[in-house]
Amino acid sequence: MSKLSKLFTRASTGLDAPLVTIEVHISSGLPGFSIVGLPEGAVRESKDRVRSAIMTSKFKFPKGRITVSLAPANLPKSGGRYDLPIAIGLLIASEQIKPNININAFEFYGELGLDGSLRATEGLLPAIIASSQAKHCLILPSQNSGQYTLVNEAIIYPCTHLLKVCEFLQGVSNVDKLVHNLTDNQPIYHNDFSQVKGQYHAKRALEIAASGGHNLLLVGPPGSGKTMLSERLPSIMPPLSTDKALERASIYSIANKPLDITQLKVRSFRSPHHSSSAVALVGGGSNPKPGEISLAHEGVLFLDELPEFPRSVLEALRQPLENGKIHLSRAAQQTTFPANFQLIGAMNPCPCGFYGNGTAKCHCTSDQIDRYKNKISGPLLDRIDMLLTVPPLPKEILLNQNTDNVENSETIRTRVINAHNIQLKRQAKSNDKLAPDEIEKFTNLNQDNKQLLSSVIDKLSLSARAYHRILKVARTIADLENSETVDKAHLIEAIGYRRFDN
The missing domain is CATH 3.40.50.300 (P-loop containing nucleotide triphosphate hydrolases)
Structure with missing residues (x-):
């Protein structure tokens, strides 16, 4: 009789953290362990780490045909973050643990050592942010908990071992959760x-x-x-x-x-x-x-x-x-x-x-x-x-x-x-991000200033980009003086910073 379990985690693609569903299926037949869903080298090797971690944690490694699907199938998966959810999925599918919490409200991250210990995983912060926005709780290695409490209202359960995660899921023991509300700490500057x-x-x-x-x-x-x-x-x-x-x-x-x-x-x-x-x-x-x-x-x-x-x-x-x-x-x-x-x-x-x-x-x-x-x-x-x-x-x-x-x-x-x-x-937005039409709108030069810029363009052979950058700098100089208009003195100072065009 086949058995199936399903858990959630997230992949890493740039600053995005798309949701990944890990499905573990155990069926009768010749023993085998396959991972599908575009796993890269570190993910393919996770089956050996998971096997040793389960056995050294005093569980039995399931017999039969094991298939682990990482969905969506067209999304590349890399790194060791999938070890923990794969191991938990195997233990649930083989009925060695029976969670008494809503497993779908959690996301799992962490690389497993051969002794079942949880190791820090890089690049988790985008996943933590996305998980918090989805109102999911997180189970991750304790080494990762310090930095990732930066995320406002993220609910994190830091663990050190596969056994600790299993005990928590079954309600045998508690894990102190971290709920962090980000405060506006005063920045500290070392140079002055x-x-x-x-x-x-x-x-x-x-x-x-x-x-x-x-x-x-x-x-x-x-x-x-x-x-x-x-x-x-x-x-x-x-x-x-x-x-x-x-x-x-x-x-x-x-x-x-x-x-x-x-x-x-x-x-x-x-x-x-x-x-x-x-x-x-x-x-x-x-x-x-x-x-x-x-x-x-x-x-x-x-x-x-x-x-x-x-x-x-x-x-x-x-x-x-x-x-x-x-x-x-x-x-x-x-x-x-x-x-x-x-x-x-x-x-x-x-x-x-x-x-x-x-x-x-x-x-x-x-x-x-x-x-x-x-x-x-x-x-x-x-x-x-x-x-x-x-x-x-x-x-x-x-x-x-x-x-x-x-x-x-x-x-x-x-x-x-x-x-x-x-x-x-x-x-x-800041002045350096102004578009050409916005520059003309917010500088609004008078005729004398336009004549000054015209002579500078001819003398320095300025490009259109250099011309606009002079206006941006002049607008910033005016802002420093709290001036609504860009005056001749502002333009002259800004032009003085384009001497490499000569």
């Missing part, structure tokens, strides 16, 4: 602009970039503070909303990257080495994983020594810079990851780094300087809103230990948040 001496022009540019979400390129000699300034940009950016923080945490979960809970609402700062490949930067693999641009989602992607990156790697950034997402197509799977990052680049003015520096002599020839600068393509530069020259720090400022009049990040962040809120109230 008060630690940076001088460089007031650079701080101003970073304040504008943070307020409007603009991309920025810093050019200056070694030791001028380009990296130090960039690392402190997240400390003046508006904190993430709860939804955006969970989206960022989901990306980290899929990539199996640790995320400090105290930094949940602090914007990401990712700084990959210039030897990174295109796949490391944009993501990929046979089972696509997020790359650095997705890990920097709603945060900062800092590329130090920008010309040292392979040109093919830099060109891969062009589409995500425009769209705020990356589409990864592979033979077996197509995935879309969010990549709404703010690009901050840093480079030297020449290969030796001392061109135009009065305190050091540059030994680079004009051909070497041209080749160095030409490593960055025009189309990529066109997508960068602002360029700033960072001069070396004068020794008088460097030796001055009086920091009483230096603005800290909290003061600057207050102005940034105010400008950001103005943008959200006016257009429900």
Whole structure:
């Protein structure tokens, strides 16, 4: 006589977590154990882990023909998360355990050790969020419970062993459930602009970039503070909303990257080495994983020594810079990851780094300087809103230990948040996301300002994209001054950040 059981879990496809129904059927016939439903290698191997876990937990492994179906059949399944639901399904179908709870109200996750212990499983946060929205309870490894209590009102039962799960399902023992209501904890910043001496022009540019979400390129000699300034940009950016923080945490979960809970609402700062490949930067693999641009989602992607990156790697950034997402197509799977990052680049003015520096002599020839600068393509530069020259720090400022009049990040962040809120109230998005028709609507230039821009377009040979980016930056400068109109002073400052078009 055949026996059947059914349980629920979820797969992982990008940031989506589609529901997977696990059906276990035991019938008479020659002993066999097959798993159907597009299982990948780790899932096919689960039958050996499940067999050992059941036997070492003092249960009997069912005899007969065992078929495990992972539905829907056309959805690829990967990872060890299916071990626990398959084992529970086998024990229910073989009538070795009889749940006294509504099994359909639960979802099961976890990789099994050969001794029946539950091991942590990567990439569960999207599944936890989807399960919570479906009003399902979750049974998962205890190692996963800490981070995944981020999900508001998720009901989680953390377990350490297959036996503990079986006892809980049968009502023999209790498992303390975790119900977490997410609170608005104050973000903690480890870097502060008060630690940076001088460089007031650079701080101003970073304040504008943070307020409007603009991309920025810093050019200056070694030791001028380009990296130090960039690392402190997240400390003046508006904190993430709860939804955006969970989206960022989901990306980290899929990539199996640790995320400090105290930094949940602090914007990401990712700084990959210039030897990174295109796949490391944009993501990929046979089972696509997020790359650095997705890990920097709603945060900062800092590329130090920008010309040292392979040109093919830099060109891969062009589409995500425009769209705020990356589409990864592979033979077996197509995935879309969010990549709404703010690009901050840093480079030297020449290969030796001392061109135009009065305190050091540059030994680079004009051909070497041209080749160095030409490593960055025009189309990529066109997508960068602002360029700033960072001069070396004068020794008088460097030796001055009086920091009483230096603005800290909290003061600057207050102005940034105010400008950001103005943008959200006016257009429900930051200025860098404005469409061309919206830019014209919200800048509304007078005739004198149009004449000024006309002469700049001719002088700098600006593209339509560069023209619109000047207007976006000018709109952000006006927002920082709480001005409803974009005035000539705002335009002149914005034009000053397009000098690389000359």
